[in-house]
Amino acid sequence: MLRWLAFVLLLIASPALAREMAKPDLVLTGEITGADHQTYKPVTFDVPAGVTRLSVAFDYTGRENRTVVDLGLLDPVRFRGWSGGNKKAFFVSAEAATASYLPGPLPAGKWTLLLGVPNARPNSKATYQARVWFERTPTPLPAALPPNTFPRATTPGWYRGDLHMHTAHSDGGCVTGDAPRAPCPVYRTVLAAQAAGLDFVAVTDHNTTSQAEALAELQPSFPDLLLMSGREITIFQGHANVFGPTAFIDFRLGSRTVPTIRDLQRAVKAAGGVFSINHPAVPSGEQCMGCGWTAKDTDYDAVQAIEVANGGNEKAQGGFEGLLSGVPFWEAQLNQGRRITAIGGSDNHDAGIPHDQPTAVGRPTTVIHAEGLSPEALLAGLRAGRVFIDLDGTRDRVLDLSAAVGGRGAVMGGALTAKPGETVTFVARVAGVDPAGLEVIQDGARIAPAISAAGGFEVRMGARAGWVRVNVRDKAGRLLMIGNPIYLTVAH
Ligand SMILES: [Zn+2]
Ligand SMILES: [Zn+2]
Known part of the structure; x- marks a missing residue:
């Protein structure tokens, strides 16, 4: 259900999904003319030391004139892959690479983006652009991969x-x-x-x-x-x-x-x-x-x-x-x-x-x-x-917790400051199961506050910092969901 909804939102929001790409470290540009017809064109570039992921995004003009440019990669020592005309972007890293490419160490030095030109009409002129990203501490996803290559729902x-x-x-x-x-x-x-x-x-x-x-x-x-x-x-x-x-x-x-x-x-x-x-x-x-x-x-x-x-x-x-x-x-x-x-x-x-x-x-x-x-x-x-x-x-059970005191609020995982003796108001939200199975835990011990039909309950702030969280059980007492705490700190 959530997945379906996320998917629909993803479709609706697709223009906004265009991935924010980091600025490339290099932009390589050049021309493809009739003289390049059925040749291989090496485009060299320097890779500095310490790079652990290299990403490339490639594009070219002239498709209306049937210009075609294929793509491959060599490092200073070895062949690293060939994607022909089947990918506009790829990455290589020590342990993984886009299909068509070989993972492995990324030695510093002269690398070659290999452009193959199966077709360029005699008097044609097209331009290509390769954007190259170097990462030393890779982010979870490669910088160059095009929007929607990965699920990128932007809906909280x-x-x-x-x-x-x-x-x-x-x-x-x-x-x-x-x-x-x-x-x-x-x-x-x-x-x-x-x-x-x-x-x-x-x-x-x-x-x-x-x-x-x-x-x-x-x-x-x-x-x-x-x-x-x-x-x-x-x-x-x-x-x-x-x-x-x-x-x-x-x-x-x-x-x-x-x-x-x-x-x-x-x-x-x-x-x-x-x-x-x-x-x-x-x-x-x-x-x-x-x-x-x-x-x-x-x-x-x-x-x-x-x-x-x-x-x-x-x-x-x-x-x-x-x-x-x-x-x-x-x-x-x-x-x-x-x-x-x-x-x-x-x-x-x-x-x-x-x-x-x-x-x-x-x-x-x-x-x-x-x-x-x-x-x-x-x-x-x-x-x-x-x-x-x-x-x-x-696919549908939900457990959430929020708390408020003195006009301030916090959600599960967050912290709230209260004076000793102050009453902190909590609301537990449960979906997909009977909320009657809520249990409240304070500092590791089960407590039994009165819980309203809407999941509301109160806890008195003690003299020391602590935490409050909720679980849900079924009628037979079997544990269904475990919640994380809201942390309470002492106001002075
Ligand atoms: Zn294991
Ligand atoms: Zn294990």
């Missing part, structure tokens, strides 16, 4: 996704057709996400981002499902997802290159990533080596999210609640004054698992209120914390 709203899944690029396996069970190709995960009605996924294979290339190839065929590459940093002391960057992040904790967990966290921060601790309450030992979070000296101020609901845990204990739940671990951090967003993830390892079964893609779904459907907006939304977890992975 709730976007539903799965932030934890595995494919053939780590230990994901599935059965496809009559073939025996095999490492599960990325397209199966993407099809499962589409079938679940998700707006976005982050594919988080263990310690690698080799899945990024497959996602880049699939993305244009899934115009309303945003495909992000993440990774599950997998160390002997626990697992943490990193969302955002796709370049290598050294995970060899304890080695000379990454002496401490704080060094690893600093590297994630420097790359602009969101650091999210996964299934923190799983015991570590020979049964599941390094699964629980035991990394000593973790900088929890550099943790933006905690996976409090994990599909694998649901499967292991027959529900999201129990000893394996990450909620107590997360709430203990909140009680120390930290602001960390609770998220969920299916931890899917088999894209063929039916949607009503634990660990299916999209079960649970993390629902992020974002300014639009783009990696930048989703990561900003994750950090801001207007986020809830839909444990059954439905």
Whole structure:
């Protein structure tokens, strides 16, 4: 429903969707004349050191005269690809590239944009323009790709996704057709996400981002499902997802290159990533080596999210609640004054698992209120914390929370200042389920304020800073949705 609506809005808003492109670092221009007919024209340019993604957008005039220009690329050492006349824009980076092009290191020096000219009439004259972007810390999406290559809904709203899944690029396996069970190709995960009605996924294979290339190839065929590459940093002391960057992040904790967990966290921060601790309450030992979070000296101020609901845990204990739940671990951090967003993830390892079964893609779904459907907006939304977890992975359940005191207001993930003894008014908004199942949690303990039919309730500000959040349960008491807090700070 949301997806459909977003899609319609996307169509309506399409002129506004034209992507705001960053200024190119280079603009290469020139002429194509009859003399170029059936020749290759090298256009060289200098790539500086330190570039980790190179994007090119190309266009030319003269089509009315049947001028045709094909496109290829060489770096100072190697051939990097040929797209002929089939793409107007492409990118290459260390770990991924537009189909037709080869990922790999981007050496500094003379590169060549290779223009092939299958046809130029004898007296014709056309012009070409190649815009080139150099990125050193790549943004989630390449600068040069044309509008609508990726879902770019600009409508603020709730976007539903799965932030934890595995494919053939780590230990994901599935059965496809009559073939025996095999490492599960990325397209199966993407099809499962589409079938679940998700707006976005982050594919988080263990310690690698080799899945990024497959996602880049699939993305244009899934115009309303945003495909992000993440990774599950997998160390002997626990697992943490990193969302955002796709370049290598050294995970060899304890080695000379990454002496401490704080060094690893600093590297994630420097790359602009969101650091999210996964299934923190799983015991570590020979049964599941390094699964629980035991990394000593973790900088929890550099943790933006905690996976409090994990599909694998649901499967292991027959529900999201129990000893394996990450909620107590997360709430203990909140009680120390930290602001960390609770998220969920299916931890899917088999894209063929039916949607009503634990660990299916999209079960649970993390629902992020974002300014639009783009990696930048989703990561900003994750950090801001207007986020809830839909444990059954439905398409329509919503849980939101707002609060007000003394004429000031805040939404879920935000903060509000109140004087001790002041009454803070909250409103919980629930859709898709019976709001009678609302429960209110203050500083980790369930409280029982009177809740109006409209979801309103009051909390008295205590002497110390704290937080208030809501969950929703069904009539039988089963947890359906987990909400993030509104933080209360003391006014002096
Ligand atoms: Zn894990
Ligand atoms: Zn995992």
